[in-house]
Amino acid sequence: MNNIGYLRIFFIILVTLFFENILSALFLKFNFYIPFTFLVFSYIHYKKTNGISATGSFFIGILVDLISQNPFGLNALMFCLMALIISYYKNIFKLFSYFQICIFFSLSATFYVGFTNLISNIGIFSYTNLFSSLLASFILCISLSFINLYNPRIKNRLGIRD
């Protein structure tokens, strides 16, 4: 994960997008939404030694916009912003606990959901949805960090290194 290439990143993002499309229909029945693509992009950027460049974030975002039929620039903007924040606070994150990082990622995901709803789906924007999305994202992040901590074999099998 430290030195992952852009082609591989794009492939991972595509696969995640595909699964997100499948799962989102299911999640919407329970009034929440987890932006897997955004979280995966953030995680890759967080784990990559030099991070994803601004140009890379922009083009990946544009491609995700194109494929997911979102307004052009929405994901590009969010990915660039996230890349900027993570890059800026990369050293500070090293002082954070897993719990704090989980809160950061889940808050970012909630911001993404809220912003996306405001831009493209204003009709379904609600604070209940946002709150449930925050909760779901936090549970997902904390579960993944537990797996990371307590079952490193899975991590190794997936080829993820600290």
Added chain:
Amino acid sequence: MAINTPINSFIFGFYVLLSSLILYFDIAHNKFEKVKNSYNAVVISSNYIIDKNLESISFFYKSFQNNQNLLRENQNLSYQLDQLKVENFLLKNFDMYFNDFYKKDMLETFSSVSNRVYISKIASFDTDNYFCCTNHELILNNFEGIPKDLIANRPVISKSGIVGQAYDVINDSIKVILLSDARHITPLKSGDFFCNAKGVGRPNLLSCSLNTLIHQNKLEIGDLFYTSGMGGVFPVNILIGELVAINKVDDNEYLLEIYLYQSVINENVLGILIDE
């Protein structure tokens, strides 16, 4: 205290600004409609082409499977046809191939009287006539072409005993008159009593007349009757049946009803005893 990572904020700022502008132009003026439409057109075309190709491959696969099924069905039909041919052949040549099997059973009963039995299938048997009327006849196959002088007037047997008498041969058919036919007479005996039993014309029944002035011996219901061998056709001492009724005709005349043990109604293969 950790310090913030030094990054080129200008580039990030530039892309954030660019993304915001693109977003604004897309939402407010639909400037990227053509790009989206082109992308959709490419996706739809690709799906169409892939579907078409998959359809062709699927059609090819289905055709291949259909061919396989047809071949399998053809093989099954060929196999069934072969079986039918074999069955047909066996049916046609039944006498030749199954002779020994039935002969073994029949010769166990008739081993003392004859060592040659000609086995034949029943070709025709009018059961309506058998149950209603007095003429009890059937026709046996004569595929081996046994000459009339060997068969005529010879006893016809089933696995359990004598059932009738062959009386004529016409081409591939042997005509047989059954013991219960009203025109047929069978010489019988029971102890010291001898009589010529006539067929009654009803299934499995013969009748004998008993004159008490001639025969002093007393017969009882259940007495067994055997062939007496007096007619020169049937071998002696073959169990035929038992006495089931004694009907008084007049003071000295009685009519005995004898029930035949052997029935042809459940048989489809009979034998003809032939002396060598």
